Amino acid sequence: MRVVVDFDLCESNAICMQIAPDVFEVRDDDFLYVLEENPGEDRRAVVEQAIQRCPKQAISLEE
Amino acid sequence: MERRAVTIVGASLAGYWAAETLRRDGFEGRISLIGNEPHAPYDRPPLSKKYLAGDLDDDRLALTTAEKLADLGLDLRLGCSATGLDMADRTLEVDGVAEPFDGLVIATGTRCRTLPGTAGLAGVHTLRTRDDAAAIRDAMADGARRMMVVGAGFIGAEVASTAIGRGIEVTMVEALDAPFGRVLGIEMGAVMADVHRHHGVDLRTGVGVDEVLGDGHVTGVRLADGVTLDVDLLVVGIGVIPNTDWLEGSGLTLDDGVVCDETCLAAPGVVAAGDVARWYNERYGESMRVEHWDNAVQQGVHAARRLLLSDGEATPFAPVPWFWSDQYDRKIQLAGRPHPDDEVRVVAGSTAEHRFAAFYGRDGRFTAALGMNRPRQVMQSKGLLEAGASWDDALAFASEWE
Numbered sequence: 177m178r179v180v181v182d183f184d185l186c187e188s189n190a191i192c193m194q195i196a197p198d199v200f201e202v203r204d205d206d207f208l209y210v211l212e213e214n215p216g217e218d219r220r221a222v223v224e225q226a227i228q229r230c231p232k233q234a235i236s237l238e239e
Numbered sequence: 240m241e242r243r244a245v246t247i248v249g250a251s252l253a254g255y256w257a258a259e260t261l262r263r264d265g266f267e268g269r270i271s272l273i274g275n276e277p278h279a280p281y282d283r284p285p286l287s288k289k290y291l292a293g294d295l296d297d298d299r300l301a302l303t304t305a306e307k308l309a310d311l312g313l314d315l316r317l318g319c320s321a322t323g324l325d326m327a328d329r330t331l332e333v334d335g336v337a338e339p340f341d342g343l344v345i346a347t348g349t350r351c352r353t354l355p356g357t358a359g360l361a362g363v364h365t366l367r368t369r370d371d372a373a374a375i376r377d378a379m380a381d382g383a384r385r386m387m388v389v390g391a392g393f394i395g396a397e398v399a400s401t402a403i404g405r406g407i408e409v410t411m412v413e414a415l416d417a418p419f420g421r422v423l424g425i426e427m428g429a430v431m432a433d434v435h436r437h438h439g440v441d442l443r444t445g446v447g448v449d450e451v452l453g454d455g456h457v458t459g460v461r462l463a464d465g466v467t468l469d470v471d472l473l474v475v476g477i478g479v480i481p482n483t484d485w486l487e488g489s490g491l492t493l494d495d496g497v498v499c500d501e502t503c504l505a506a507p508g509v510v511a512a513g514d515v516a517r518w519y520n521e522r523y524g525e526s527m528r529v530e531h532w533d534n535a536v537q538q539g540v541h542a543a544r545r546l547l548l549s550d551g552e553a554t555p556f557a558p559v560p561w562f563w564s565d566q567y568d569r570k571i572q573l574a575g576r577p578h579p580d581d582e583v584r585v586v587a588g589s590t591a592e593h594r595f596a597a598f599y600g601r602d603g604r605f606t607a608a609l610g611m612n613r614p615r616q617v618m619q620s621k622g623l624l625e626a627g628a629s630w631d632d633a634l635a636f637a638s639e640w641e
């Protein structure tokens with residue numbers, strides 16, 4: 177699976193970073209960086225939670 | 240627990256995620272999702288921001304695509320209202336017609352308080368639904384020039400921000416001494432006031448509304464201090480009332496919301512979620528009702544799962560509340576539950592620059608983190624709050640930031 181962020185929608189609320197800090201990081205410049213574009217299958221549930229709780233619906237998964 | 244069917248009353252955020260969760264978890268029974276608005280589930284935060292500004296169309300407001308919604312296989316009943324509940328018979332009344340239910344999720348949300356004496360007066364608005372937002376958006380497009388916002392909470396602040404962005408004159412009236420003062424305290428409330436004034440809002444605090452003037456259409460407002468202002472668009476954001484009228488006499492306990500236990504259970508086979516739910520949050524040792532977006536998502540998920548569990552299997556819902564609010568070019572975030580007279584410490588950045596993080600503490604405990612354009616720090620702080628960090632530990636953590 178591949179994590180895709182729509183950076184036109186992302187407003188750096190950083191909730192994804194709190195849920196999956198190994199995948200997402202909002203840095204001091206207030207921008208989101210995807211640390212792991214292809215997380216392992218064991219991270220699916222966590223990434224799905226980040227997708228669900230992103231206030232901007234900016235995250236999706238491509239299989 | 241074996242359930243054949245689940246009925247969800249309320250097709251907004253909490254109700255939608257309850258339905259989605261049941262299917263995601265493999266529930267194969269019938270799921271009825273009943274909503275009193277004619278629209279498929281949509282997202283409310285943009286209503287006071289991009290949607291109000293006209294920068295977001297209806298399709299982009301939807302919580303999910305029509306295709307994904309169809310894939311959930313719901314008995315979706317839009318434009319229908321729950322009008323009664325009988326726990327003794329275990330029947331739900333929809334538009335006056337009784338039907339049996341098996342599992343029930345109550346997610347009917349809230350409605351806006353209104354100013355007395357403004358019923359039927361054109362140009363006076365509240366903002367809760369997509370149609371409310373469209374009406375204010377259209378009034379701005381039709382040439383409204385002088386807006387008054389009553390109440391400096393989320394709705395008032397965000398509407399003012401959007402209107403200023405469209406070149407409309409905005410007066411904001413707040414009965415308390417500072418915007419968000421009841422939540423953030425006087426010191427941080429003053430920072431919020433400064434942000435509004437910096438962007439050109441005529442903010443008047445510590446004053447109420449005496450009378451709304453106009454014959455057919457609002458023309459002005461007389462304030463409690465005797466000042467009368469010309470107004471052609473009035474937006475009232477003075478809080479909400481839980482939608483529990485339909486539950487009067489049902490047998491459920493109501494107290495400014497549907498009263499639930501720590502697992503979101505209101506009665507056997509009945510859960511509540513979102514703005515309407517008053518549940519016992521074990522983390523804080525108190526019952527609370529939270530009107531935030533993230534709470535509605537999480538509680539919708541938790542409550543749906545609770546319905547399928549036995550009492551022995553059920554787990555408490557005990558989150559640290561979190562919200563964000565976008566005002567002008569600032570992102571305001573709060574994690575935790577501050578008390579207005581907690582100690583406040585700015586731990587990063589500067590309030591004068593409107594970019595900072597501040598901590599709230601009380602009796603050696605770390606109670607909340609407030610950020611303005613500091614999302615990284617707020618989220619790290621949320622983790623500390625969830626871990627139960629002490630005030631000293633939180634300050635030590637923050638001392639590494641700059």
